[in-house]
Amino acid sequence: MDDLDGAPALPNVTADDVAARAGVSRWTVARAFKKDASISERSRRSVLAAAEELGYVPDLLAASLASDRSGLVALLVDDFDNPHKLVMLESLTRVLQREGWGTLLINIGHESEIPQALLTASQRRVDAAVLIGTEFDDAIIGTALGARRVKKLIVFARVSQDPQTLSICCDDAAAMREIADHLLARPFRRPLFVGGPDGFSATLMRKATFLEAWRERRGVTPEVVHVPRYDARRAFDLLIDRLRDQPEAEHPDLVVCENDVLAIGVMDAIRHGLGRSVPDDIAVVGFDDIPLAASPAYELTSYRQPLAAMGDALVAVLKSSAESAGRQFVRGEFVVRRSA
Amino acid sequence: MDDLDGAPALPNVTADDVAARAGVSRWTVARAFKKDASISERSRRSVLAAAEELGYVPDLLAASLASDRSGLVALLVDDFDNPHKLVMLESLTRVLQREGWGTLLINIGHESEIPQALLTASQRRVDAAVLIGTEFDDAIIGTALGARRVKKLIVFARVSQDPQTLSICCDDAAAMREIADHLLARPFRRPLFVGGPDGFSATLMRKATFLEAWRERRGVTPEVVHVPRYDARRAFDLLIDRLRDQPEAEHPDLVVCENDVLAIGVMDAIRHGLGRSVPDDIAVVGFDDIPLAASPAYELTSYRQPLAAMGDALVAVLKSSAESAGRQFVRGEFVVRRSA
DNA sequence: GATCAATTTGCACCCGCGTGCAATCTTGCG
DNA sequence: CGCAAGATTGCACGCGGGTGCAAATTGATC
Structure with a gap:
């Protein structure tokens, strides 16, 4: 089945294929793609070369399943009428992407749909859910947290009174x-x-x-x-x-x-x-x-709102393994124009 | 390990657990959750009951891996400055969610990032990628399509000249x-x-x-x-x-x-x-x-722009197994106000 | 009650990769 | 040249569930 390296074979290229080609085991292939893995420079190089020739890229789905880390963050948004949401989305997706996370966008029509949304997110094993909502009450967070299936819940750009929750918010x-x-x-x-x-x-x-x-x-x-x-x-x-x-x-x-x-x-x-x-x-x-x-x-x-700083704070929370809760306030910037 | 059904056990509840509880096999459990599956009413009921008691929900990640269908659609957005994007996002996420799809939002800073974005999306095995872009040229679609790793590529709200691509667009x-x-x-x-x-x-x-x-x-x-x-x-x-x-x-x-x-x-x-x-x-x-x-x-x-109809068209394309290409035009509505 | 088609159910095998540990290979040094 | 610490590598097992078919069950008919 050794195809020439020209046409990308549709049957998926897996780590096994690369391993065979590079003359190492599948696990060495995995190591070559992992930062700080214990692997010799020589085999890393040969694995990467083989991967390149075969057009191999690791399958994140399989990796997520095996490692119990999906690299996905769910963004729950409830008010698409506010243009500021677009600014936030832009900012957050950019930061998250830079750090290697994927973004699952979930449309919350009404706060009553939050539990359902969290459930869906958890079924996809998101590493965290970020609530970018405006029109919901704290009670709903409590409820949602009750059926805690999501690893982390972060309330973004809004303060939650719930002591179990982490809010990242403008001061x-x-x-x-x-x-x-x-x-x-x-x-x-x-x-x-x-x-x-x-x-x-x-x-x-x-x-x-x-x-x-x-x-x-x-x-x-x-x-x-x-x-x-x-x-x-x-x-x-x-x-x-x-x-x-x-x-x-x-x-x-x-x-x-x-x-x-x-x-x-x-x-x-x-x-x-x-x-x-x-x-x-x-x-x-x-x-x-x-x-x-x-x-x-x-x-x-x-x-x-200091979106960049808030995004950084979010990333910090995602990276940390600690169960964080409480409130993080970030200072924004007053912009004086003609209207006042 | 049979826990009481009160506290949701943190160790994941799997189909096996439900199967044990319902006195059937794991596969019967899967059938109970699948529309149009061949299963007797009696066992479906007992499975669903057991699932309810244990708080079981199927793991979409595992399902995706096994079935080669992730139920994920990547939305590649390149111009977050246009408020119309927010309207589109609202509309698309709503339709897709209704039909059971998840939405991966990918921020394309510049058209040159499209190939990378498609690669990332494919690593998550999205069922389709939707290009909601404004500022990119058709050439880039060709390139991206060359490294075709995404099952379907749909250009949304814009016409692509590329004959291999499907565009869904206002007329x-x-x-x-x-x-x-x-x-x-x-x-x-x-x-x-x-x-x-x-x-x-x-x-x-x-x-x-x-x-x-x-x-x-x-x-x-x-x-x-x-x-x-x-x-x-x-x-x-x-x-x-x-x-x-x-x-x-x-x-x-x-x-x-x-x-x-x-x-x-x-x-x-x-x-x-x-x-x-x-x-x-x-x-x-x-x-x-x-x-x-x-x-x-x-x-x-x-x-x-007839976003609802365009969303429906998108869903139709996603559902169909046929390799669709070409252009679908939908009629919008002229809105006369004071400015002209 | 026997027989055959139609339902239901069970199972082997696979999806592609991570984890923890044991096996193997390199080194540096005496 | 021999040996142990350290660096690399390989492997068994598991993640949770889908597919296609074969086995088992059900029901309908004569």
Whole structure:
């Protein structure tokens, strides 16, 4: 069956074939492909040469089965409406690929599907599952963890209260203090905070920090509204509803949003719904620094999540064998543009 | 080793365990989990019951290895800057998951990385690789196909000229004719076509169809510019560069863009760069119908890619065992908004 | 109750490679 | 040149389950 090395034989080339060709055993072939394996330089070379000629590449599926390490990370994403998800996906896949991991993308329609998604992931023996979700509650993590079949569960870009879980997240509190400092240095008098769905703990930190900072320095607590979903149109509608019948003098002069998607909706509402101007009439601040925030149509002041650092932190966790839990906060960067 | 059925034992529950408990053989267990398998109702029930009690789920990794079908589809994405990618990812993952496939997301930084990406995918034995790329040339597909290790290669949302490849794509020609019809019914006199990087064949069909339709009915060929990347800012800059020193009377009164990302950049340029108005001074048309197109800030007239139908077509291809090649065109939907 | 076709079930063998240890080969040194 | 430590290499066994066929069972018919 020794084919010429021209046409790539469709019948799979296995380590055995390479072994035969190189005149060594199958296990030596495996060693040649393994970093830090105990193998002589001479046989490594001859194995690699044989592999090259035969077009051999190790089969990761078989390797996963045998080693109980799949080199796969499941990314559970629940809100594909937020452009920031795309940025995160880009960043994470790139880092993971660089480090040799594969990425299983799982679409979570609703938080109730999380357990099912984790099950599916575990059936593929992923080494870790990363929850890049927005609209889910901590309770669901507990449940999912109950049926713990996944080796590691990491909550990304969001804080989980669950003590068994590891969260890797932007330091929302520090970020919001920085934002508040910037805003408090100017004479805003009627701030409004626009948050996501009430009750999701994801939103808590940013809101709480901002409200507290403001109260501390101005003695009053800003008003708050909650948009029922992280959706620009909902934010738009909500703001219009709220301000349409209000005299302009009572409009807020500053709207701080929990994220950019909401902020975009708010800016659209102010400009196209109410016919007022940003930032002259009303200043707006977002969070995440999605690409759109930098566009000339918005020039939205925002806070950039430190995705690179968060990705590195994730990789560190994946590499470590320790059962890690707790929270890792990474500092982001405040990006001031025209909107505030 | 017969544990109580309370705590899920960490040592993996295998089909053998279930078999023992149900008093059948391992193969009968496998049959119970397989649709259309030859198994009596009675044993299926008892197997499923035993499985439930033990918390058994079949191991997809082992199954993949044995059956040579991984149930995995690799999605190769090359341009994470385009929000439309997020829409596609959402749509595809949802369809694929519904049909039982897993999704391997691979980030292609540059077209030169495609062969490597395909290799990685093949090492995980994906059943198919789907190229959701924009900025790559057909040549690369040929090369990648040369080292054919992936069972199926599908080019998604873009036409490949390669005869060995299957493309699933919106019917760009029909779409552009529809767009042109709409525009030709009105008295535009100075159309401009804004395309992506020149040379990528992806852009050919839309551009060619539009130019031809216009020429046919008006006797003149619209002007064309090519943005060096599918990037709103580049489109912005390019348009500014081109029109800044031109008297307004010579500005185009209609800009047709190859996709929405470019159209957004163009609109921003017209409004914020040139201080002119859309659609009063200049009308703009895009393609893809990204979410932003519907926002009140843009109200961009666009053409919605039929993602659901395209996803269904993809699933059909995946299911079929036939070596399919050629092109499948699906009809999308013209969405008229205020911008044109 | 015997007989034969239709169901069900069991099994040998394979998928391609990792783990841990024992066997073998190299070295350096006395 | 002989020997032991260290470096290499080979191997039995297992990972969890799919395939194709043969054995066993069931049921229907006369």
